[in-house]
Amino acid sequence: MTASVFDSQLCAAVYKTAHAFTAAYRRLLEPHGLTYPQYLVLLALWESKSLTVKQLGAKVDLDSGTLSPLLNRLETAGHVMKSRSTADARVVEVTLTVCGQRLHDELREVPQQIAGCAGVSRAQAKTLLDELHALTESLRQAN
Amino acid sequence: MTASVFDSQLCAAVYKTAHAFTAAYRRLLEPHGLTYPQYLVLLALWESKSLTVKQLGAKVDLDSGTLSPLLNRLETAGHVMKSRSTADARVVEVTLTVCGQRLHDELREVPQQIAGCAGVSRAQAKTLLDELHALTESLRQAN
DNA sequence: CCGAACTAGATTGTGCACAACTAAGTTGTG
DNA sequence: CACAACTTAGTTGTGCACAATCTAGTTCGG
Secondary structure (H helix, E strand, O other): OOHHHHHHHHHHHHHHHHHHHHHHHHHHHHHHOOOHHHHHHHHHHHHHOEEEHHHHHHHHOOOHHHHHHHHHHHHHOOOEEEEEOOOOOOOEEEEEOHHHHHHHHHOOOHHHHHHHHHOOOHHHHHHHHHHHHHHHHHHHHHO | OOHHHHHHHHHHHHHHHHHHHHHHHHHHHHHHOOOHHHHHHHHHHHHHOEEEHHHHHHHHOOOHHHHHHHHHHHHHOOOEEEEEOOOOOOOEEEEEOHHHHHHHHHOOOHHHHHHHHHOOOHHHHHHHHHHHHHHHHHHHHHO
């Protein structure tokens, strides 16, 4: 295995795993009209009920260029509402609608279903998580 | 750690690592006007000189909907040429131009630089690769 | 030989990723 | 207070991902 092949395989492998994951999610989420990034945003809101756009971006690691249109789609779909903060008019609060809260129940099974598809034990997942976190940190610091 | 958090963290971790990787590549490739998927296509061509669109798609795991416009951009940039096969007029052969071959030399350092950014040993990389391959396979078969 | 089934590639439409920029609002300092 | 610096969201433009569809070309059965 040459150095050239080694690294490109690692990046490509991460790349393909990410696609395989989102494909698995897609199969479960599409019937509800959701994409994986939209699901991530809803996950964050199911925990907190209401978050600013900036807080959401920090949680799901997306910038406003991605988040703004995504939130518009969630709003059009009736899952969230946006409102300007009265305390600071720059801030936009994102809140779940009743419809968006109901999705929490409808999608309650998703995590277990994905875990089943992934077919890894809790311990394996933990190991993998640690390795991926370390790798991500190295890559970010080098940049 | 609840089941809900566990799985979404694994997917999100893979997701973020993939982004961190492409960001690292971007820094190296952008000065040459290339994106990471374009670099992958060139990697395949540097190995084989000439490939059909279908063969390329199989190698880099992209469908024609992604590959067609990507190849058009590589062609506009002068890195590749496309030509209809005479044997089978449905088939399009993609070939490196002299300019595209020259890029191979200009980007010779990239793999080592990325490996440096990633900061993982050969052995760690091997372990991670195996785990990711297994995970990807599980996810694909479940779909 | 003719037409159905199949194949290769391109196209269309939706959504995400991200850099660069803009607009509006807030804050801190002279 | 005035104004520069900063912050929050949104917008624009380019490129990738992918499902669905289309076109042109090939192959195979009758």
